[in-house]
Amino acid sequence: MIKAENLVKRYGTNYALNDVSFTIEEGEIVGLLGPNGAGKSTAMNILTGYLSCTSGKATIDGIDMLENPLEAKKLIGFLPEQPPVYPDMTVIEYMNFIYELKGCTLERERHIDEILASVKLLDVKNRLIKNLSKGYKQRVGIAQALVGDPKVVIFDEPTVGLDPKQILEVRNLIRSLGKKHTVILSTHILAEVQAVCERIIIINKGRIIANEKTEDLTKTIEEGFRYKVKISGPQAEVTDGLKSIRGVKTVTPTGERDADSYAYVIEADRGIDARKPIFSLCSSKNWPILGMNPVGTDLESIFIRLVDRANGETVTKDSKRRKAH
Amino acid sequence: MFALYKKEMRSYFTGTIGYVFLVLYLALGGAVFCYTTLYSMSSDVTPFYTYMLIASGVILPLLTMKSFSEERKIKTEQLLMTAPISIKGMVFGKFLAAYTMFAGAMIFNSLYFIVLNYYAVVKFWILFGNLISILLVGMAFISIGLFVSSLTENQLAAAVGTIAIIFFFLMIGLLSSLLPSNYFLRYILNFISIFTRFQGFVNGSFDIASIVYYLSVSGVFLYLTIRVYDRRRYE
Numbered sequence: 001m002i003k004a005e006n007l008v009k010r011y012g013t014n015y016a017l018n019d020v021s022f023t024i025e026e027g028e029i030v031g032l033l034g035p036n037g038a039g040k041s042t043a044m045n046i047l048t049g050y051l052s053c054t055s056g057k058a059t060i061d062g063i064d065m066l067e068n069p070l071e072a073k074k075l076i077g078f079l080p081e082q083p084p085v086y087p088d089m090t091v092i093e094y095m096n097f098i099y100e101l102k103g104c105t106l107e108r109e110r111h112i113d114e115i116l117a118s119v120k121l122l123d124v125k126n127r128l129i130k131n132l133s134k135g136y137k138q139r140v141g142i143a144q145a146l147v148g149d150p151k152v153v154i155f156d157e158p159t160v161g162l163d164p165k166q167i168l169e170v171r172n173l174i175r176s177l178g179k180k181h182t183v184i185l186s187t188h189i190l191a192e193v194q195a196v197c198e199r200i201i202i203i204n205k206g207r208i209i210a211n212e213k214t215e216d217l218t219k220t221i222e223e224g225f226r227y228k229v230k231i232s233g234p235q236a237e238v239t240d241g242l243k244s245i246r247g248v249k250t251v252t253p254t255g256e257r258d259a260d261s262y263a264y265v266i267e268a269d270r271g272i273d274a275r276k277p278i279f280s281l282c283s284s285k286n287w288p289i290l291g292m293n294p295v296g297t298d299l300e301s302i303f304i305r306l307v308d309r310a311n312g313e314t315v316t317k318d319s320k321r322r323k324a325h
Numbered sequence: 326m327f328a329l330y331k332k333e334m335r336s337y338f339t340g341t342i343g344y345v346f347l348v349l350y351l352a353l354g355g356a357v358f359c360y361t362t363l364y365s366m367s368s369d370v371t372p373f374y375t376y377m378l379i380a381s382g383v384i385l386p387l388l389t390m391k392s393f394s395e396e397r398k399i400k401t402e403q404l405l406m407t408a409p410i411s412i413k414g415m416v417f418g419k420f421l422a423a424y425t426m427f428a429g430a431m432i433f434n435s436l437y438f439i440v441l442n443y444y445a446v447v448k449f450w451i452l453f454g455n456l457i458s459i460l461l462v463g464m465a466f467i468s469i470g471l472f473v474s475s476l477t478e479n480q481l482a483a484a485v486g487t488i489a490i491i492f493f494f495l496m497i498g499l500l501s502s503l504l505p506s507n508y509f510l511r512y513i514l515n516f517i518s519i520f521t522r523f524q525g526f527v528n529g530s531f532d533i534a535s536i537v538y539y540l541s542v543s544g545v546f547l548y549l550t551i552r553v554y555d556r557r558r559y560e
Contacts, residue, residue, distance in 0.1 A: 049406070101332075
């Protein structure tokens with residue numbers, strides 16, 4: 001449905017996007033994830049035809065965005081980073097304007113009412129947009145994107161500025177949209193993509209560093225054994241003791257303590273489960289274990305590790321290049 | 326394009342700009358009419374249109390200053406640029422809306438002469454020449470305004486910039502009178518001057534070259550506006 005081929009966007013010598021390619025199938029919900037300034041918005045702006053790329057090609061349902069922008073734009077509903085609303089219009093006036101702007105042919109009143117109901121705006125439909133709160137404005141922005149029932153819906157950070165309850169509502173809305181539409185959303189909130197998206201594309205510094213199914217991403221990244229353990233006992237002795245366990249690579253005190261117990265992060269080689277040896281060691285020395293949790297398997301730390309790794313790669317490449325000169 | 330035209334027209338009247346423009350233009354029109362006809366005991370239409378031309382140079386930028394700069398500032402530009410309308414359609418929609426306001430007010434102002442006709446002889450052919458001429462000049466002024474508005478987010482800068490360009494075109498004819506010796510340069514300055522061309526019309530001579538000139542100025546600035554938006558996508 002959406003195809004990006006070798007997209008490059010260059011500003012002077014800076015690459016906002018550097019050779020980005022991906023395909024998104026019909027009906028998929030895909031999350032575009034990345035730190036601020038990674039190129040998410042640029043990618044979306046190119047897909048929607050707001051910006052054009054330095055080189056590469058973006059097609060929507062087989063229609064080239066540069067060659068046939070009007071046809072391609074008809075297939076897209078877009079919510080930019082800031083909701084594009086006119087403060088001096090009422091919600092219903094605004095929706096009518098969008099309806100006409102997009103040249104929509106669906107039955108006007110019913111279509112608009114359906115959209116307003118789905119984003120829960122019906123009770124404010126006669127209020128001026130400038131008098132609405134940030135959360136409501138954001139929802140007006142979402143409603144606007146849905147006018148004309150476009151095949152593809154693109155949301156740039158749809159939950160910014162919403163309260164927790166509204167965030168849940170918007171997520172549910174996006175999930176239900178996924179049944180009929182192809183959805184791309186960008187965010188830097190990881191829980192969001194984990195909750196909503198079937199696939200995640202991670203962008204950092206203008207490059208794609210991961211493009212996988214959400215559950216695969218969690219699996220493939222898991223690296224060996226990594227636990228946070230809280231043990232009551234003298235810190236130096238405990239550290240030495242833990243290090244002597246076979247397979248344990250590092251033991252790092254986290255600095256957290258209460259009374260006489262300290263927390264440590266223990267890393268062991270891939271394939272080794274060090275939980276039992278830790279328990280035996282501690283029980284033989286009479287150091288009670290107060291807690292033990294796995295760390296670094298949530299999306300948050302995977303993300304940070306991926307970004308770090310990608311940054312590390314570019315650093316080593318740069319230094320190699322420098323050596324070669 | 327039509328959706329945008331409707332939206333622009335409505336925004337003139339839901340905001341203050343439309344009313345401010347109409348009040349200023351109609352009040353000024355009335356005052357100028359009194360001054361040039363009733364006060365000076367004359368039924369000559371030309372002074373009225375000459376004063377209105379200069380007044381338009383200051384008042385018309387009110388209509389266009391918001392057109393693009395406001396969209397840019399409140400980020401609705403992204404909505405228009407990603408909607409299935411062409412940049413051309415967007416620019417023409419806004420142009421037509423501003424032009425409707427101007428032409429409406431100008432034609433309404435001209436109705437005073439119908440009243441005057443009961444008390445004196447009004448040369449309607451000269452009036453039509455003047456009216457057509459000022460309507461054409463208005464096209465050029467509005468196009469200049471739209472172009473400047475597309476360059477900045479700041480409405481005030483857009484208005485001042487527009488007035489500056491308009492007065493450059495109006496006043497350049499005066500400059501030529503300071504250059505008696507250099508005939509060729511004088512010819513060029515008179516050629517560019519909107520004011521000098523306007524004076525040809527007011528005498529009732531229907532000057533095709535001037536019509537083409539006004540339409541060209543308008544066309545050039547509308548084209549530049551479209552280019553500004555085309556270009557921005559590549560930046």
